[in-house]
Amino acid sequence: MIPVQFDYVRPESADAALAALAEHGDEAKLMAGGHSLLPMMKLRLAYPAVVVDIGRLSDLSYVNDAGDHLAIGALTRHRDVETSELVNEHAPLLAAATANVGDLQVRHRGTIGGSLAHADAAADHPSALLALGGSVVARKADGSERVIDGADLFAGFLESSLDPTEMITEVRIPKHTGAGWNFQKFNRRAQDWAIVGVSAQQVNGSARVALVNMHPTPARATAVEAAISGGASAAEAAEQAAEGMEPSSDLNASVEYRQHLARVLTKRALQEAGIS
Amino acid sequence: MEISVDVNGTSHAADVEPRTLLVHFIRDTVGLTGTNIGCDTSSCGACTIHVNGEAVKSCTMLAVQADGQQVTTIEGLANGEQLHPMQEAFMECHALQCGYCTPGMVMASVSLLDENPSPTEAEVREGLEGNLCRCTGYHNIVKAVLSAAGGDQ
Ligand SMILES: Cc1cc2nc3c(=O)[nH]c(=O)nc-3n(C[C@H](O)[C@H](O)[C@H](O)COP(=O)(O)OP(=O)(O)OC[C@H]3O[C@@H](n4cnc5c(N)ncnc54)[C@H](O)[C@@H]3O)c2cc1C
Ligand code: FES
Ligand code: FES
Numbered sequence: 205m206i207p208v209q210f211d212y213v214r215p216e217s218a219d220a221a222l223a224a225l226a227e228h229g230d231e232a233k234l235m236a237g238g239h240s241l242l243p244m245m246k247l248r249l250a251y252p253a254v255v256v257d258i259g260r261l262s263d264l265s266y267v268n269d270a271g272d273h274l275a276i277g278a279l280t281r282h283r284d285v286e287t288s289e290l291v292n293e294h295a296p297l298l299a300a301a302t303a304n305v306g307d308l309q310v311r312h313r314g315t316i317g318g319s320l321a322h323a324d325a326a327a328d329h330p331s332a333l334l335a336l337g338g339s340v341v342a343r344k345a346d347g348s349e350r351v352i353d354g355a356d357l358f359a360g361f362l363e364s365s366l367d368p369t370e371m372i373t374e375v376r377i378p379k380h381t382g383a384g385w386n387f388q389k390f391n392r393r394a395q396d397w398a399i400v401g402v403s404a405q406q407v408n409g410s411a412r413v414a415l416v417n418m419h420p421t422p423a424r425a426t427a428v429e430a431a432i433s434g435g436a437s438a439a440e441a442a443e444q445a446a447e448g449m450e451p452s453s454d455l456n457a458s459v460e461y462r463q464h465l466a467r468v469l470t471k472r473a474l475q476e477a478g479i480s
Numbered sequence: 481m482e483i484s485v486d487v488n489g490t491s492h493a494a495d496v497e498p499r500t501l502l503v504h505f506i507r508d509t510v511g512l513t514g515t516n517i518g519c520d521t522s523s524c525g526a527c528t529i530h531v532n533g534e535a536v537k538s539c540t541m542l543a544v545q546a547d548g549q550q551v552t553t554i555e556g557l558a559n560g561e562q563l564h565p566m567q568e569a570f571m572e573c574h575a576l577q578c579g580y581c582t583p584g585m586v587m588a589s590v591s592l593l594d595e596n597p598s599p600t601e602a603e604v605r606e607g608l609e610g611n612l613c614r615c616t617g618y619h620n621i622v623k624a625v626l627s628a629a630g631g632d633q
Contacts, residue, residue, distance in 0.1 A: 206501065208499070209499055212481060212498035235545075242540055242541070242542065257544070308588065308592065309537045312534045312535060312591075313536055313541070394609035395523075
């Protein structure tokens with residue numbers, strides 16, 4: 205499978221990449237690791253006229269301690285996030301979710317910014333971002349920047365709230381040092397995507413819970429969170445896991461099976477996160 | 481687009497369409513056919529090579545993304561007639577049958593040990609989850625990797 209023809213540019217800086225986006229608008233697509241975009245281009249589900257390769261912008265690959273949060277460059281590859289000492293210490297949920305992405309080869313190429321911009325409900329990072337209360341920094345060619353809260357980033361099925369001329373430059377993850385957390389991913393074969401997954405994070409005795417592949421977008425399980433805050437046990441709260449979710453039915457699972465998995469996995473995640 | 485890729489220590493310059501996949505560049509332009517194509521959808525790992533020393537699936541990279549980078553394929557592992565220790569270990573442990581997955585398995589295994597020189601058996605199995613083998617049942621592959629890592633398998 206080969207993509208349709210396109211023009212390829214590899215700007216030397218984020219500013220040059222943003223200028224290329226501004227010039228070509230809807231016709232252009234950023235390519236970071238290319239591990240979501242290229243498979244879609246090969247299937248001809250995506251056919252940008254211009255590919256703007258930002259994969260080598262190494263100044264956007266970093267994990268920094270920024271006081272109350274970690275600042276992670278958008279071009280930081282999954283493997284570097286997964287093995288980062290800072291991430292493992294202050295946001296171990298993100299490290300675990302990242303370590304569950306695909307396989308080693310995929311994690312050598314895919315980037316955190318690409319994963320979040322792709323806004324796939326079946327992906328692992330978005331759930332961790334939501335459970336950790338993270339945000340992204342989006343920049344435009346005119347130099348303007350805005351911080352998008354994770355809760356506002358996922359707009360629809362495979363759709364982020366980014367403008368086509370915006371680029372994520374940084375991901376910000378509040379520190380959750382020492383707090384209970386857990387990541388659950390259910391699939392049939394080792395490297396597969398989650399049929400359903402759960403990110404759970406303890407926050408001041410309460411819990412933030414986000415589900416993978418249970419809704420057209422990555423989604424917080426707000427009914428579960430409310431139940432925990434209201435004093436319910438993990439087992440009781442987990443019964444609410446499918447509440448408000450509109451999962452799809454596919455080759456791997458029916459709607460009912462996904463709802464069942466969400467309840468079972470949420471219970472496990474809450475208990476493993478130390479919320480009983 | 482004019483690109484130049486260092487493949488196994490030799491620089492290969494060519495004019496390629498941007499949509500050319502790296503695996504096609506390696507097989508058809510450079511002429512090294514040790515790198516196999518199994519699934520073409522980044523699922524099987526048969527096309528695994530190293531880019532700047534790290535295992536990647538060459539069916540999920542564009543040749544233009546490898547412009548100016550260092551690529552190592554299975555042909556680049558041996559030192560003349562002297563096989564790479566991982567190749568030796570695969571031979572010793574009978575870690576292949578039809579051999580179709582083998583180039584990718586070996587490249588993934590070498591990268592795995594580069595990052596984790598003394599893995600546990602579970603770490604080897606996890607580290608190779610992106611490589612499928614339809615013949616061996618994996619046991620001997622895992623043994624080979626542990627043996628190359630200096631374990632007493
Ligand atoms: C075999 C395989 C298995 C996988 N398994 C999993 C899995 O189990 N779980 C999982 O979560 N993911 C999985 N993935 C997806 C993987 O995590 C991708 O790397 C990730 O989704 C996209 O990151 P990328 O850097 O490759 O982005 P790209 O493919 O380069 O880009 C994806 C999209 O985001 C846009 N984009 C990229 N970077 C930016 C930026 N900085 N700012 C704005 N827009 C941007 C692009 O224009 C494109 O639309 C798998 C992929 C493969 C090939
Ligand atoms: S051919 Fe590349 S992963 Fe199967
Ligand atoms: S030896 Fe035949 S596929 Fe692995």
